[in-house]
Amino acid sequence: MRQKLKIYWPFLENQLKSNLAYQGSFYLFIVCSLFGPFISYYLWMAIYGGSSDGVLGGLTQEQMVVYVFMTYITSSLVMIGIAEEISYDVMEGSVVMALLKPIDYRLSLISRSLGEMLYRFFAPVIFVWIGLEIYKVTVLKMGVTPIQNILLYIVSLSMSYLIYVLFDFCFGMFAFVTTYMFGLDMAKSALLGFLSGQIIPISFFPAVLQKVFVFLPFSSMVYTPVMVYLGKYSGEEIAFVLGRQFIWIILLYVLGSYLWGRITKRLVVLGG
């Protein structure tokens, strides 16, 4: 374990360093990333204003505010893609280095994305989170989130993260087939935004679709941890949704290893 840490830690560290080096533009991107939740916030305010009963899709207006910002926090920490990295490595041919060196390519990519996650935790997640809790207590009068919800949220969030990166690794294998990952990535983000509960809570979908969506891995990426945070699950349900997350981690891990094994067998890298 210590040996592993020694090998993969530099990947994490480098990612952190390069983020810190380009601070100016990173702050601008952070400001932009906050547009989304604020547009949603105003939109939902208007939507609740137009509804006769105070509960939509099982959420009150106050809970919806928490949902919108916790979704932002969750997806900032969870959705840290590695497919882009893979496509870059494939196009540059540097993927061959991954095969030559005695390191696990997937693990090295995940370490880098963990570095990015650490950075995002401090800029801006922690500030948005504290701000949200203060807003919750002073304006929404909801009380502070109970500590057990926060702990369960962190457990669920960690699994969400693993589901996402393992999924994105599988998705990244498309880079061996097409060179236009930009378009494919847009399609992926659009679909994920919808199926993971990022754009709208899964509970707004018609009952039949809900049943299908909760069994796909995507709802486990954002919707599950946020609902855990909101305390929407009973004890038994929590065990069930966490178990479901765990199963997806295993399935996606196995799928990723299988795809990687197949693709690297027939890989041809030109030049060098």
Next chain:
Amino acid sequence: MKVLKRYARLYRVFVSQFFKTIVQSKANFFIGLIGFFLTQITGILFLYLVFEQIPVLADWNLDQLIFIYGFAQIPRGIDHLLTDNLWMLAWNLVVNGKFDRYMLRPMNLYMQVIFEKLQPDALGELLVGSILIVISLQKGIVIISGVNILLFVVSVLAGSVIYTAIKLLFASFAFWIKVSGPVLYTAYQFADFAKYPTGIYVKGVRFLITWIIPFAFVAYLPAAYFLVPNVNAFSTIGVECILSVAFFVFAYAVFIAGTKAYESAGN
């Protein structure tokens, strides 16, 4: 006249070059199209799901919001199709010194930059926009008359000029700060606010997207002319046209000043 003819011929040359690249990679073309199509369509699905629960949103009904949303996509798509190369200006033409090659040719610099690329991904946005407009028109929420069709075309054109002006302005900053991609990206993202009625936002945001980065004039305000009776065409589409020209002239002046301040990367 002679000048116009020359530019028309040059544009044909550039465009035919561009079609060669599309034919070369048909798969990429479809991937990009689907990518942008899906991104826009999820926004509409959101509205459908929400309107399952409520009858009106800030005094607008579903058909009207779909009209506004679709209306917003068409100028965006036209600008995206024609002037996508401005992103390259913002990200790397200046910092890499690649702008040199434009300086050497005997042709208008702005024309050269935008002629160089057509972005077929934009067809995804144009497709979504047109479909939504047709769907909402079938509900009879807009009076279709000769005057309205003319005003619609004028408004769409003015809207795309607003988009282009905003992009040109922020991309031109690259001449001084070398890379203006993040700044341009920030400004461009404000367009997302304009997909919904501006009435839902607080005053500060409303002012910003109406007068500073005037995306509200691209869709929501002109759309209101078609949707709400007794809204004056001049105060919506008229102002839109004036703003678009004013912004473009300003952005173009900044661009020209930028090209004078340009220093090559050297090697």
